[in-house]
Amino acid sequence: MFSKDFVWGAATAAYQIEGGAYEDGKGLSIWDTFCQRPGKIQASDTGDVACDSYHRFKEDVAIMKELGLKGYRFSIAWTRILPNGTGEVNQKGIDYYNALIDELLANGIEPFVTLFHWDYPNELFYKGAWLNAESPDWFAEYARICAKAFGDRVKNFITFNEPQCFIGNGFDGGGHAPSLNFGVRELIRMAHHVMLAHGKAVMAMREVYDDLKIGYAPTGSFFYPQNPESQADIDVAYNKTFETGDGGDSFGWTVAWWLDPILLGKYPEDGLKIYEKYLPQGWQDDLKIISQPIDFCGQNLYNGYGVRAGDNGELCWVKRYVGFPHTGNMWPVTPEAIKWCALFTNRRYGNIPIYFTENGMAGSDVISLDGKVHDPNRIDFLHRYLKELSEAIDMGANVKGYFQWSLLDNFEWSNGYRDRFGIVYVDYPTGNRIIKDSGYWYKDVIASNGENL
Ligand code: GBH
Secondary structure (H helix, E strand, O other): OOOOOOEEEEEOOHHHHOOOOOOOOOOOEHHHHHHOOOOOOHHHOOOOOOOOHHHHHHHHHHHHHHHOOOEEEEEOOHHHHOOOOOOOOOHHHHHHHHHHHHHHHHOOOEEEEEEEOOOOEHHHHOOOHHHOOOHHHHHHHHHHHHHHHHOOOOOEEEEEEOHHHHHHHHHEOOOOOOOOEOOHHHHHHHHHHHHHHHHHHHHHHHHHOOOOEEEEEOOOOEEEEOOOOOHHHHHHHHHHHOOOOOOOOOOOOOOHHHHHHHHHOOOOHHHHHHHHHHOOOOHHHHHHHHOOOOOEEEEEOOOEEEEEEOOOOOEEEOOOOOOOOEOOOOOEOOOHHHHHHHHHHHHHHOOOOEEEEEOOOOEOOOOOOOOOOOOHHHHHHHHHHHHHHHHHHHOOOOEEEEEEEOOEOOOOHHHOOOOEOOOEEEEOOOOEEEEOHHHHHHHHHHHOOOOOO
């Protein structure tokens, strides 16, 4: 059963939808410059125009209203507010988000604002980005400016979206901007600075307004028990989910390395054994700042792995069967993952409120001859995941909201516009929006508060 005030929402991110990349004084981000590099993005797509939400946001809000969304999670482009990352504020950037926020509130939709969803200021990249020991202060200053500008009306803020991704895919040999290939020493340092930036931002924002609800939206590799009735399977899945080192150098996608410092005030012990030597000096003292109390834990959850316990309680992988369901970008469909992610998050971190800040799937949706967009696979996907979510809540998980990714088809990073994640179709040549069948389906779910699942 979903609570009466459950936040049914949808999410987007600035660079993926806004366009207006070079307008009104916005500075360059690493995604602007990365997209200018030949061959980096599928079909040489860029976010220069994207869904043009910079100009069409009123239309977007009207669609949200039509769908009955209670909340909208969007991100702020750091370089619209501070073109150089620090220093001079660009009033036109603030004006844009003020107009969007006011439009949302006028339509009864609660804004959830992500401060950073990967579009890092290029000027700060030239100063070493998260390697620079001053980088946490740069971010805290930006957060303070956002709190001052928007905190009278926006009450829900999220500091970071998926630090695993922008460090892992950006600096650990992945295909995201700036696509560098650092060693683990640098990566651990950057991760530490990102979490310190989070803590400093929380403190700075609370100084401005003391009634803000502040959270964090990580992701990670999640594991679920093959047999949900078996306590041994459950424990194996839980332990695997929060394991950090597997003896190798890959802390990248782990959950605990990125959440324990923030919610428990310490790094996980298994990880420390491998990585302590790479942490910057004074890291123990930083943990006090990093673990500032926050109000909710976000989770971006797309899928997980099934595991089971062997005869001696050891971890056994469950091989996916031939023909295992997958989405348009080949991600597996594993609805159980959302249930166990919720239950495990509360098991480790206490009864902290959880928001699923992203969940959804890519399709290769088309406009049919009848002019509509039929996406039965997405309806099935959402239906399965939301049923599992509802079960998690019945089993005691403290889940307060769910944001479908994404409201609109949008710029899917290095995959460009190939993958369509929206419940609303975007016809890029014209910019027209068409609510997909899944959008209307979600509308009914929201109207019944999940009773019809
Ligand atoms: C999100 O990334 C982004 O926040 C969003 O901007 C993007 O558009 C959306 O999802 C769709 O891609 O178990 O090691 O394989 C999510 C990306 C989440 C993919 C974690 C890999 C598991 C890592 N990722 N996931 S692993």
